[in-house]
Amino acid sequence: DTAVSQTPKYLVTQMGNDKSIKCEQNLGHDTMYWYKQDSKKFLKIMFSYNNKELIINETVPNRFSPKSPDKAHLNLHINSLELGDSAVYFCASSQDYVGYGYTFGSGTRLTVV
Amino acid sequence: GIQVEQSPPDLILQEGANSTLRCNFSDSVNNLQWFHQNPWGQLINLFYIPSGTKQNGRLSATTVATERYSLLYISSSQTTDSGVYFCAVVNYGQNFVFGPGTRLSVLP
Numbered sequence: 001d002t003a004v005s006q007t008p009k010y011l012v013t014q015m016g017n018d019k020s021i022k023c024e025q026n027l028g029h030d031t032m033y034w035y036k037q038d039s040k041k042f043l044k045i046m047f048s049y050n051n052k053e054l055i056i057n058e059t060v061p062n063r064f065s066p067k068s069p070d071k072a073h074l075n076l077h078i079n080s081l082e083l084g085d086s087a088v089y090f091c092a093s094s095q096d097y098v099g100y101g102y103t104f105g106s107g108t109r110l111t112v113v
Numbered sequence: 114g115i116q117v118e119q120s121p122p123d124l125i126l127q128e129g130a131n132s133t134l135r136c137n138f139s140d141s142v143n144n145l146q147w148f149h150q151n152p153w154g155q156l157i158n159l160f161y162i163p164s165g166t167k168q169n170g171r172l173s174a175t176t177v178a179t180e181r182y183s184l185l186y187i188s189s190s191q192t193t194d195s196g197v198y199f200c201a202v203v204n205y206g207q208n209f210v211f212g213p214g215t216r217l218s219v220l221p
Contacts, residue, residue, distance in 0.1 A: 104156035
């Protein structure tokens with residue numbers, strides 16, 4: 001069983017489209033995260049959720065909206081995609097907010113053309 | 114916010130060699146972790162180490178919280194150790210901050 005699963009693995013879409021990336025964890029963790037990794041491998045946190053509540057929203061464009069229907073799921077919806085949104089997006093989860101048991105998903109490579 | 118630096122930025126080793134990677138951070142932290150991103154992009158949690166020393170096989174890590182640094186030791190390196198090593202720190206009420214990474218290449 002995959003601990004943190006993301007779908008899709010690859011996503012190619014045109015500018016202006018709206019897309020979603022899904023994330024599910026079966027570890028019973030309380031905290032989930034979304035990260036963006038650029039072409040230089042820098043990892044930047046976008047959102048953190050603890051028990052379905054957004055705890056910190058980093059400065060990301062309003063076009064990005066996280067949605068957590070329950071504490072096992074954290075989906076990322078992106079409106080009006082731009083070329084600069086092309087990156088690898090990672091979902092992660094941890095047992096608590098200081099990161100015990102931190103586990104990453106396998107990533108979603110988003111390409112905007 | 115907290116600043117995280119890692120050194121060296123790039124490291125090339127011959128298989129079997131030992132290496133030390135360093136992570137410096139600018140403020141006290143509640144947690145520090147080391148991650149390995151393999152050449153296929155998968156991120157693996159290596160150590161949860163806010164302080165002290167831990168060992169896992171050929172890898173060990175030491176965090177000296179009072180001096181705001183952590184070290185990751187890799188002994189008898191193997192080609193499968195190649196990839197990028199990240200350290201990340203966090204404080205209560207704040208988000209994780211990742212360092213820029215050390216890119217390691219182990220040559221056969």
